[in-house]
Amino acid sequence: MPSVEKDQSREDRIETEIIADAEDKEERAMGWYYYLDDTLNVPFNAKWKKKTRKSATVEEKTVEVLGMAPEDECERDMLLEVVYVGGKDEDVFTAKLSEIEAIDADSETTEAIADWHYWLARGYKF
Template structure:
């Protein structure tokens, strides 16, 4: 398995903006939630890239991200709300490939994917 190379600018943003005041796992989770809540400009399209047992999405399935899940639901990983039938469903952000032209949204989601790819956790 190839490890994602370190990206100094992204590492600096994560440590200086996202988890800067986090002294435990809960504070780290809240830092990520607040950062993503502020930076994700919804709605935007995404596509499922990974099968997860906690999610009904199928690989290749297109979804519309409509918001962040509640902070309490994001204590183990980041969940976003997607339109699913006539309702909204929380699914892991790491399961989705985003499709947005918005620079802030792209950077924020890429930061989370980088965090996961580097093997970091709360």
């Protein structure tokens, strides 16, 4: 059962802009990838909330989102390249978009992230 109420304007955007004409899971994944790649205005700061492997606790780090991970890495999930704020630029990590909460992003970026979170919360899959 979906964990969020249906949002018709978001549903319409997903159907007409993101996964329009997608016939299979690969095409839906690439629709999401290109939508996010075009819409996320990077860099921006975010909270990266990830569960630790050893326990159910959530570790929260402030990161700078640099952009989407390479296309071939996003066939099963939407991934971002991030670096810890104050960290070294060569220390780039891959984070799931579902674990990212924007801090200082513009409205277009915030809406795109919310679209992805909505998609997952509704239980949709590629």
